[in-house]
Amino acid sequence: MNLNLKVNSKDHLEIGGIDTTEIAEKYGTPLYVIDEEKIRDNYKRVYNAFTKFYKNFKILYACKANTNLAVMRILESEGSNIDAVSTGEVYTAIKSGFSPDRILFTGNNVRDDEMAYVDSEGVRINVDSISQLKRLAKIVNPDGNNDGYKISFRVNPNVGAGHHEHCITGGPMSKFGIMEEEAVEVYQMAIDLGFKPVGMHSHIGSGILNPEPFKLATEAMMKIAGNVHKNTDVEFEFLDFGGGLGIPYTPEEPLLDIEPFAEEITGIYKDKLADYGMGNPDLYIEPGRYIVGDASYLLTRVNTIKNSYRKFIGVDTGFNTLLRPSMYGSYHHIVLANNANAEAVEKVDVAGNVCESGDLFARDRILPKIEEGDLLAILNAGAYAFSMASQYNSRPRVGEVLVNNGESEIVREKETYDDLYTKQIVPDRLK
Numbered sequence: 479m480n481l482n483l484k485v486n487s488k489d490h491l492e493i494g495g496i497d498t499t500e501i502a503e504k505y506g507t508p509l510y511v512i513d514e515e516k517i518r519d520n521y522k523r524v525y526n527a528f529t530k531f532y533k534n535f536k537i538l539y540a541c542k543a544n545t546n547l548a549v550m551r552i553l554e555s556e557g558s559n560i561d562a563v564s565t566g567e568v569y570t571a572i573k574s575g576f577s578p579d580r581i582l583f584t585g586n587n588v589r590d591d592e593m594a595y596v597d598s599e600g601v602r603i604n605v606d607s608i609s610q611l612k613r614l615a616k617i618v619n620p621d622g623n624n625d626g627y628k629i630s631f632r633v634n635p636n637v638g639a640g641h642h643e644h645c646i647t648g649g650p651m652s653k654f655g656i657m658e659e660e661a662v663e664v665y666q667m668a669i670d671l672g673f674k675p676v677g678m679h680s681h682i683g684s685g686i687l688n689p690e691p692f693k694l695a696t697e698a699m700m701k702i703a704g705n706v707h708k709n710t711d712v713e714f715e716f717l718d719f720g721g722g723l724g725i726p727y728t729p730e731e732p733l734l735d736i737e738p739f740a741e742e743i744t745g746i747y748k749d750k751l752a753d754y755g756m757g758n759p760d761l762y763i764e765p766g767r768y769i770v771g772d773a774s775y776l777l778t779r780v781n782t783i784k785n786s787y788r789k790f791i792g793v794d795t796g797f798n799t800l801l802r803p804s805m806y807g808s809y810h811h812i813v814l815a816n817n818a819n820a821e822a823v824e825k826v827d828v829a830g831n832v833c834e835s836g837d838l839f840a841r842d843r844i845l846p847k848i849e850e851g852d853l854l855a856i857l858n859a860g861a862y863a864f865s866m867a868s869q870y871n872s873r874p875r876v877g878e879v880l881v882n883n884g885e886s887e888i889v890r891e892k893e894t895y896d897d898l899y900t901k902q903i904v905p906d907r908l909k
């Protein structure tokens with residue numbers, strides 16, 4: 479079992495040294511519980527593994543996984559940098575204390591005013607298309623001289639991988655990046671426009687547990703970078719291989735063994751740098767899920783048990799709070815938090831409270847005997863969980879609690895009914 483659970487002497491699941499039944503009692507359910515130590519451990523594990531083999535290394539935390547300000551502060555204090563995919567994330571990172579030089583903006587189908595904002599904050603822009611390059615040139619300097627303004631490009635290394643089709647971001651079906659065939663031309667175009675291209679980026683997908691595709695993508699991007707270096711004046715300051723490092727969601731899935739992974743990737747990196755005579759540019763990676771995924775739990779209480787065509791365990795939240803099972807068919811492990819060592823004995827469906835049949839946290843899951851009033855913990859709810867939450871069915875979004883060293887603090891208050899209609903305006907004539 480790779481899910482690494484702590485159960486106390488009362489057979490209750492514990493998070494960050496606190497009994498989950500006490501947290502649920504104190505704050506109510508549904509509730510997200512974030513374990514600070516796990517985030518710090520995950521960050522350090524990646525950082526130490528890579529720097530062991532290559533010193534010029536940076537982690538750019540992909541904050542779309544979880545932008546809670548406390549989580550951002552934890553990662554800021556660890557020395558992380560930020561991968562931001564929207565202007566809102568750039569704004570959030572700056573608000574969380576990240577200086578602009580610690581942020582890289584990798585947008586997709588970016589508007590001019592968004593580039594202008596990112597530029598005005600002094601945040602570096604990783605360009606996704608020729609269209610974006612030409613429009614950026616006009617924004618940075620309408621007179622046509624860009625004075626060595628530093629940029630990088632996202633390339634599509636024609637390798638993709640991921641836990642679901644929607645999460646494969648490299649390869650011929652992907653909308654992201656520039657193609658290998660046009661890379662030299664595009665970097666030259668940037669130079670001719672007065673830019674100074676200093677980086678190359680790729681991100682092939684998300685939820686990758688097998689190192690093979692990541693290795694292939696590393697080799698493929700190094701080939702593209704080597705070719706650009708050889709055929710233009712570009713001297714790379716950094717090469718960014720994106721995120722995608724997976725975590726086990728089922729008890730059977732393997733852990734990504736980070737140190738051998740780091741050794742292999744840095745090995746390819748150093749060999750190719752030497753082959754292509756590219757010096758020692760910084761190596762970046764952009765993990766999101768790996769840093770925060772297993773650090774949060776969604777606590778939800780069982781309120782209805784229904785024996786109809788199937789046995790449904792009905793809980794007090796739904797895909798408005800955790801979309802991944804409904805959207806991607808993702809497995810999230812579920813623990814009976816108030817009896818965490820109980821044996822799994824019956825096949826049930828765990829159903830949320832949203833009015834859609836697809837609102838299931840688990841189908842045909844073998845779980846212990848569950849009763850109304852029981853507390854369930856849905857695991858691995860730290861990445862793409864709150865950040866994908868909605869108010870669908872007019873349900874206020876739930877709160878978040880941070881636990882550390884046996885202490886708990888609210889880091890996001892649960893929304894109220896009033897929060898459901900802030901910013902709405904009813905015209906006078908309809909009142």
Ligand SMILES: *Cc1c(COP(=O)(O)O)cnc(C)c1O
Pocket residue numbers: 540542543561563584681683684685720721722723764765766767768861
């Ligand atoms: C989503 C994303 C990541 C992070 O992906 P994870 O699977 O969470 O590691 C990194 N870089 C970019 C550009 C992304 O869009």
